[in-house]
Amino acid sequence: MPELSLDELKDKAKVIRRLIIRITTEAGSGHPTSSLSAADVVTALYFGGFMAYDPQKPHDPDRDRFILSKGHACPVLYSAMAEAGYFSTDDIMTLRKLGSPWEGHPNMRRLPGIEASTGSLGQGLSLGIGHALAGKMDGRDYHTYVMLGDGEMDEGQVWEALASAHKYALGNLTAIIDQNGYQQTGATKDVLDLTEFQPKIEAFGWHVQTIAGNDMDAVVTALKAARGISDQPTCIVSQTQKGYPVVPLLEAEGDPNYHGKPFSKKLAEAALAIIG
Amino acid sequence: MHLGEVSGLSMGAATRDAFGEALLALGAINKALVTVDGDVGNSTRTEPFAKAYPDRAFNVGIAESNLVSVAGGLAACGKVPVVASFACFLMDNAFDQIRMSVAFPQLNVKLVGTHAGISIGEDGPSQMGIEDVALACSLPGVTVVVPSDAACTREATRACIEHDGPIYLRVGRGKVATIYPDGCSFELGKAITVREGTDATIIANGLMVAAAVDAATLCEPLGISCRVIDLHTIKPIDRDAIAAAAAETGAIVVAEEHLHHGGLGAAVAQVVGETTPVPMAFIDVGDQYAESGDPQGLLDKYGLTAETVMEAVKQAHGRK
The missing domain is CATH 3.40.50.970 (Thiamin diphosphate (ThDP)-binding fold, Pyr/PP domains)
Structure with missing residues (x-):
């Protein structure tokens, strides 16, 4: 389990963001902005000492789990897993190509280390509950992290899952909502305004923190706090920017959401320069 | 009844x-x-x-x-x-x-x-x-x-x-x-021949197996010998049992407690068409929703009976 320092984590997040842009531009399709918003949390999980895993033993029953419920953001997952040693950065350059197991949405049958096949929004938290229940039954102390999108919170199944995780007091489960403020056709507050997540999810019996999710310091602090809670499920509302840190470029393009669109080569070069 | x-x-x-x-x-x-x-x-x-x-x-x-x-x-x-x-x-x-x-x-x-x-x-x-x-x-x-x-x-x-x-x-x-004795043998994907017959085959599952057995009984005095197959596993389907029934009896009736589309009848018809095309007939709920009522009354009203299966056998057999 790698445990990088804060500065190293910030550098690793840059590496992962660069990969996200390179592989989606190479693919000519995909969801780079949905991936960029989540990069700090995913980097912290895989490299900040929060998840125990061994790429050589992806089915180790004691491994910690990460389920990407917002499956369209899989470029961030593939990039982090490539950096973690599950596969190579050359491999993920085949993203979305015919024959490549790095499909447009995660497919657990084709890639060991992928915990769930996602892409139909709303199901990942329930799957995570299954992992967490099994862990409790078997007396294993692994932790299950599930990342959802804020648009995904429109799905009723998520709220069914929130209720049932509380019933079983799943202190081994953490939901992270990547609240990047946009969904497919516009701002989440305009499409379906769910208002504040924290009081709602607290009312479901969860421990909830709301943080600045593109601030690595805040991310690490919140994940540590979540790990310290053992008697109830925990949620981190990670307030991010979709496309961080290249939002000004997207605004200049006239589409700050930039949902499901790869960057042109020119835009990608400008974005890579900003990321540094 | x-x-x-x-x-x-x-x-x-x-x-x-x-x-x-x-x-x-x-x-x-x-x-x-x-x-x-x-x-x-x-x-x-x-x-x-x-x-x-x-x-x-x-x-x-x-x-x-x-x-x-x-x-x-x-x-x-x-x-x-x-x-x-x-x-x-x-x-x-x-x-x-x-x-x-x-x-x-x-x-x-x-x-x-x-x-x-x-x-x-x-x-x-x-x-x-x-x-x-x-x-x-x-x-x-x-x-x-x-x-x-x-x-x-x-x-x-x-x-x-x-x-x-x-x-x-x-x-x-x-x-x-009750069709089978306790501890009966059962294998996924392997149809059970409940009754042998030579002139037509009734393929059924669920409670319609009992109706199929009754229909075979009713067909006896008509001089139609019916095989009855319990096709309990629809997928993967027992292609051999279906193809053999089609080849050996020359007519197939499918009976199920399900809508007409996409159920056992459709699955069997695909196999028959691909292996040994023979006249077929189908007994099912049709293309409709049912209603409240007593169970036997519903089965009678929606045509899931020994008599409807027997009529289907006569019809398919007559087209041989």
């Missing part, structure tokens, strides 16, 4: 009861077995298991979507989750969860749809699972099983749980005729 009575078949237990008994017994042997319930365990008969093994039974409330995906997560960790709900609520309500959390990742979840068919009776069409087989059969890699009586259901339950892969097992609410 109950289905099977013409042939002297006695009434046995409901298939949901047999499923619940078998599940309870298997719980002692298979420690990975767990149930995930949508608050209908007393109807689906998973309740005795849940009482015997409370640490292995989860009731997540009336939330079928969550129910199925939670089971997917449990299966990914090596558990063998049994998810039982009314056939319509499970298969219809949670279809995308079954697709994405069970079928696509090929997770070892046992889906059990109870209260299948129109014979649930008075609760009416909102509770009747009559699309479920079509939905289940559409999913790649999912085995679909519809046992006909209590003894067969006990063995089918055992086979489904021993099988490594996703399953849809369909059982009914009411008592059904």
